[in-house]
Amino acid sequence: MTRRSAHADGGVALDDARERLWSAVHGGDEHGAVAVVLDAARSSADLEAVLLDLIAPVQAKVGVEWAANRLTVAQEHTATAIHERVIAALAHHPDHRTGVPAGPRVTVACVDGEWHALPARLLSEVLRLRGWNVDFLGAHVPTPHLIAHLHQTGPQAVALSSSIPTHLPTAHSAITACQATGVPVIAGGAAFGPDGRYARALGADAWAPHAREAATILEGGLSRPDPLAAHQAVDDLPHLADQEYTMVVRTTHQLVKGTLTELEDRFAPMRGYTERQRRHTAEDIAHIVEYLAAALYVADDELFARFILWTADILTARRVPARSLDPALDLLAVQLKDFPRACHALAHAREALRTRTPAQKIPGPGKPA
Structure with a gap:
C-alpha cells in the first residue's frame, strides 16, 4: 500500500x-x-x-x-x-x-502567470501516493513549454491550476492548446469559480473543487479530445466578438491613469496621500481593471462584484476607506461609456457596494499579487 x-x-x-x-x-x-x-x-x-x-x-x-x-x-x-x-x-x-510509480502518467502545472503553486503541489503528492507517475511543472508555466512537454511525455491528462481569475484568459488558451494535442484537461483552483462554472465555460474536460475529487476523477479516466477539433476562444465564448474584453485590456494603462488623475477631485482624502499611498492606489485601480477584463472575458458580472466586495473588506481591514471604490468605479464607467457590458458590470458592482454590510465575509478571489 x-x-x-x-x-x-x-x-x-x-x-x-x-x-x-x-x-x-x-x-x-x-x-x-x-x-x-x-x-x-x-x-x-x-x-x-x-x-x-x-x-x-x-x-x-x-x-x-x-x-x-x-x-x-x-x-x-x-x-x-x-x-x-x-x-x-x-x-x-x-x-x-512510495517507490517507482507504476500507474498512468499525468502532468500537473499552473497556468502562465500563476505563482500560487501550493494547491497544484498538494495534488501532485496525492496522485503520487495513489501510484500515478506525476510530472509536476510548478508555477507559472508558459503554454508553449507546457505543450512541448506534452508532446515529449504523452500523459493521460493535464491538471491545470489557477488561483487568480485574471488568469482565466491564459487558462483558456492553455486548455484549448492541450486539447489540440489530444490530452484532456482537468481544471482546479479558485480562479475557476466555487462551482467550476468558468472551467466549464472555457471548455475544460473536467473540474474539481479539491485534490481528493481531482484524483478520483482522474482515476475514473477522462476521454481524450479529438486533436482535429481545434477551435478558437470565440467558439467557446461568442460574446468576445464584441471586442470589449480586448479593448479594456489594450487600454488598461490609460484607464488607470485617467481614473487616478480624476479621483483626487472625487475623493478628498486622497489629496493628503503620501507617494506610497498614491502608488498603492494606482495598483488597486490596476487590479480593478484587470478583474473587470476577466469578468468581460467570461461574461459574468458576479466575478467582478465579488472582487470589489473582497477589495472593500481588504481596504477596511487596512483602515483605508472603502468608499473610495465607488468614485473609482464611476470614473471607469465614464471612460468606458461606449462599452455596454463593461458599464453593466461596473453598475452591478457599485450596487453591491451600496448594499454591502461592512466586514461581511466575502469568499476571496485569491490575492491579486
Missing part, C-alpha cells in the same frame, strides 16, 4: 497538529513545522490526510490571516515557503517513499 490507514483518533490528533503547525509557520519555524508534520504522518493519519487535512487548511488560514491584516506579506510568503519545504520533507522522508 502507498498510504497508511488513519487511526481511530486521527481526527483529534490532526486538530492538535493543525494548532501546532499554525504556531510553527506563524512563527517562521521551519524545523518545528517539519517535526509536526512528520509526527502526524507517523502517529495519527495517512499521508493523504496529512497533506489535505493538516497542511492545506493551515495554508488556507494563512490566506485568511493575510486578508484580515493580521499577517504581513512577508509573513504570508514565509509561511507558504515553509509549507513547500514541509511537503518536500514529507515526500522524501525515507519512511514514506
Whole structure:
C-alpha cells in the first residue's frame, strides 16, 4: 500500500497538529513545522490526510490571516515557503517513499502567470501516493513549454491550476492548446469559480473543487479530445466578438491613469496621500481593471462584484476607506461609456457596494499579487 490507514483518533490528533503547525509557520519555524508534520504522518493519519487535512487548511488560514491584516506579506510568503519545504520533507522522508510509480502518467502545472503553486503541489503528492507517475511543472508555466512537454511525455491528462481569475484568459488558451494535442484537461483552483462554472465555460474536460475529487476523477479516466477539433476562444465564448474584453485590456494603462488623475477631485482624502499611498492606489485601480477584463472575458458580472466586495473588506481591514471604490468605479464607467457590458458590470458592482454590510465575509478571489 502507498498510504497508511488513519487511526481511530486521527481526527483529534490532526486538530492538535493543525494548532501546532499554525504556531510553527506563524512563527517562521521551519524545523518545528517539519517535526509536526512528520509526527502526524507517523502517529495519527495517512499521508493523504496529512497533506489535505493538516497542511492545506493551515495554508488556507494563512490566506485568511493575510486578508484580515493580521499577517504581513512577508509573513504570508514565509509561511507558504515553509509549507513547500514541509511537503518536500514529507515526500522524501525515507519512511514514506512510495517507490517507482507504476500507474498512468499525468502532468500537473499552473497556468502562465500563476505563482500560487501550493494547491497544484498538494495534488501532485496525492496522485503520487495513489501510484500515478506525476510530472509536476510548478508555477507559472508558459503554454508553449507546457505543450512541448506534452508532446515529449504523452500523459493521460493535464491538471491545470489557477488561483487568480485574471488568469482565466491564459487558462483558456492553455486548455484549448492541450486539447489540440489530444490530452484532456482537468481544471482546479479558485480562479475557476466555487462551482467550476468558468472551467466549464472555457471548455475544460473536467473540474474539481479539491485534490481528493481531482484524483478520483482522474482515476475514473477522462476521454481524450479529438486533436482535429481545434477551435478558437470565440467558439467557446461568442460574446468576445464584441471586442470589449480586448479593448479594456489594450487600454488598461490609460484607464488607470485617467481614473487616478480624476479621483483626487472625487475623493478628498486622497489629496493628503503620501507617494506610497498614491502608488498603492494606482495598483488597486490596476487590479480593478484587470478583474473587470476577466469578468468581460467570461461574461459574468458576479466575478467582478465579488472582487470589489473582497477589495472593500481588504481596504477596511487596512483602515483605508472603502468608499473610495465607488468614485473609482464611476470614473471607469465614464471612460468606458461606449462599452455596454463593461458599464453593466461596473453598475452591478457599485450596487453591491451600496448594499454591502461592512466586514461581511466575502469568499476571496485569491490575492491579486
